[in-house]
């Protein structure tokens with residue numbers, strides 16, 4: 507699919523140890539926020555390039571409560587009703603609810619009414635207590651993360667689920683993570699997909715001391731396909747493991763390679779330098795012996811690429827065109843970053 511990760515701020519009070527993206531609220535030199543005009547301009551770029559979805563992704567800003575997300579989602583939907591807002595996760599809900607002094611349920615109801623279509627499942631990291639405390643000690647517990655996702659599903663807001671691999675967790679903890687997701691899914695049926703991805707080693711407190719191998723990653727895809735018998739889709743993360751491993755994942759149980767992300771700054775900041783374009787992803791899937799198709803957020807096929815002669819020819823559909831994280835990134839010169847302090 508085609509989407510943009512629109513990063514609205516990197517200011518964050520949560521200081522996860524694997525994260526290379528955030529700036530502490532006091533760090534005026536590193537911290538930035540985008541204003542609404544910039545965000546709308548990025549949405550316009552996404553629409554112009556045929557994108558169908560945005561992932562609104564950012565830090566836990568100490569001043570951004572439910573009202574901030576209501577204002578932004580309603581403005582985006584008013585200007586671009588065709589864009590699906592597939593964004594955030596239980597951690598952001600917990601944070602915004604606390605800032606606004608409301609329950610998680612009220613926060614979800616309000617941002618859904620303002621335009622949020624589904625949750626991207628951000629912040630799952632590792633759900634079991636030991637590895638979660640080791641890498642994200644200020645985040646809510648794994649149980650709370652699932653509880654908030656369960657509330658969302660009950661309110662009709664579906665989500666994907668994710669897993670961060672390679673920060674020193676054991677195989678038993680990996681299985682515990684997917685078992686916790688499977689148990690929740692048995693009750694709600696609201697997880698559309700499971701998306702494991704790998705920790706990127708640069709510019710963060712963990713300093714790359716641990717990493718998941720490609721073998722471990724592919725094995726997790728295969729185990730997830732068998733173990734998560736109640737989740738329809740498994741996504742291979744070519745952005746973090748590379749295009750070849752992403753291609754292989756299609757033979758280990760993945761049925762989806764995510765998106766050409768027109769903008770991405772979060773895992774790029776931590777060293778994920780894999781980039782691609784639409785034609786390359788189509789070729790990669792075809793060479794794996796599969797039929798490539800562009801999908802919607804809800805997994806319906808929008809365009810099936812049966813015949814190479816009819817492949818789309820728009821060369822502008824390239825990942826990270828707006829990335830500010832990669833040296834030499836091609837951010838549009840008018841897309842300014844706004845200092846927060």
Ligand code: SF4
Nearest residue numbers: 518520521522525565
């Ligand atoms: S992963 Fe998210 S919550 Fe954690 S420090 Fe980074 S931006 Fe903040």
